[in-house]
Amino acid sequence: MLEEVVKRSTCFPSNSKVLIFGGGFSGQHIAKAARELGAQVMCSRRTIQSEGADFVFDSTDSVVPSSCIFENVTHLISCIPPSKNGLDPVLNTFGEELKKIPLQWAGYLSTTGVYGDYKGEWVTENNSTNPKQARSIRRLSCEKAWEAMNIPLQILRLPGIYGPGRSSLEAVKRKNSKMVFKSDQVFSRIHIDDIAGSIMHLINLFSNNVRPKIINLSDNLPATNVEVMSYAANLLKIPLPPLESFENASKDMSPMAISFWEENRRISNHVLTNDLKYDLIHPTYKSGLEDCLKLSK
Numbered sequence: 001m002l003e004e005v006v007k008r009s010t011c012f013p014s015n016s017k018v019l020i021f022g023g024g025f026s027g028q029h030i031a032k033a034a035r036e037l038g039a040q041v042m043c044s045r046r047t048i049q050s051e052g053a054d055f056v057f058d059s060t061d062s063v064v065p066s067s068c069i070f071e072n073v074t075h076l077i078s079c080i081p082p083s084k085n086g087l088d089p090v091l092n093t094f095g096e097e098l099k100k101i102p103l104q105w106a107g108y109l110s111t112t113g114v115y116g117d118y119k120g121e122w123v124t125e126n127n128s129t130n131p132k133q134a135r136s137i138r139r140l141s142c143e144k145a146w147e148a149m150n151i152p153l154q155i156l157r158l159p160g161i162y163g164p165g166r167s168s169l170e171a172v173k174r175k176n177s178k179m180v181f182k183s184d185q186v187f188s189r190i191h192i193d194d195i196a197g198s199i200m201h202l203i204n205l206f207s208n209n210v211r212p213k214i215i216n217l218s219d220n221l222p223a224t225n226v227e228v229m230s231y232a233a234n235l236l237k238i239p240l241p242p243l244e245s246f247e248n249a250s251k252d253m254s255p256m257a258i259s260f261w262e263e264n265r266r267i268s269n270h271v272l273t274n275d276l277k278y279d280l281i282h283p284t285y286k287s288g289l290e291d292c293l294k295l296s297k
């Protein structure tokens with residue numbers, strides 16, 4: 001819950017202005033938390049009609065806001081994925097402008113896909129990146145472009161994002177929903193409260209000179225699809241969807257959906273929770289889904 005993020009976080013210094021590129025699912029939640037904590041926040045969306053659109057930016061249509069959005073910006077977060085050509089939409093459009101802003105902190109939301117397949121082993125920030133999927137190769141090249149900016153940056157690597165309105169609760173309720181299983185396959189995940197909460201925590205540490213460059217944001221319990229969907233169905237008090245092997249299910253899956261099942265890794269949050277002492281609001285999918293259910297009522 002947003003209240004919990006706000007309760008646990010430190011307020012922004014006065015005159016803080018946070019610019020968020022890509023105010024989608026995570027971006028909106030981060031924006032709400034930052035506003036509650038005293039910052040002025042500006043969020044981009046691709047259409048002005050979308051919830052929380054303070055300005056419009058769409059790199060594919062060359063819809064670019066006036067450069068006055070950068071005035072007095074102290075913190076910047078990009079939640080926009082790489083474009084199809086592998087360039088970063090924000091840097092490709094505003095790279096030169098960003099170098100001129102006296103930023104106190106910038107965060108780039110990346111993915112744990114950059115690690116590639118670890119055959120179910122635990123993966124820390126010290127493990128090498130070895131992306132195999134085209135989208136993860138593009139992502140790694142965007143990470144490198146952000147690093148090369150020479151701004152006060154942290155790269156946040158995220159596994160599956162879930163939260164109210166976008167979780168396994170919706171998946172199990174879907175018509176013809178199936179619980180796909182594949183031997184030993186687990187997924188890591190992070191609730192949007194902990195994305196917003198850990199970003200607030202990292203910004204505060206950064207201002208106190210604690211500045212790791214790359215941080216995995218994930219919960220404590222990588223789990224199988226069947227475990228998570230069963231828990232969701234039980235919470236909703238509905239029958240478990242039928243089980244289906246990945247081998248069978250993959251016949252009807254999109255190449256994108258299949259690609260998620262081709263890599264297996266357990267994302268370690270040791271740096272975040274142990275070294276940086278972030279206290280997860282939802283340490284596992286169980287409390288995370290309970291929160292999603294509470295907020296859907």
Ligand SMILES: NC(=O)c1ccc[n+]([C@@H]2O[C@H](COP(=O)([O-])OP(=O)(O)OC[C@H]3O[C@@H](n4cnc5c(N)ncnc54)[C@H](OP(=O)(O)O)[C@@H]3O)[C@@H](O)[C@H]2O)c1
Pocket residue numbers: 021022023024025026027044045046047050057058059060079080081082083089109110111112158159160161162
């Ligand atoms: N979803 C996951 O499970 C997951 C897992 C790991 C990492 N990630 C990455 O983490 C970030 C945040 O994820 P999310 O799920 O919160 O994303 P999301 O809800 O899809 O939001 C993405 C944002 O980027 C904007 N955007 C997309 N393409 C754009 C373009 N060409 N030009 C300008 N804006 C563009 C979208 O605009 P609109 O608001 O107009 O749609 C939206 O605000 C993304 O980079 C995502 O790829 C996601």
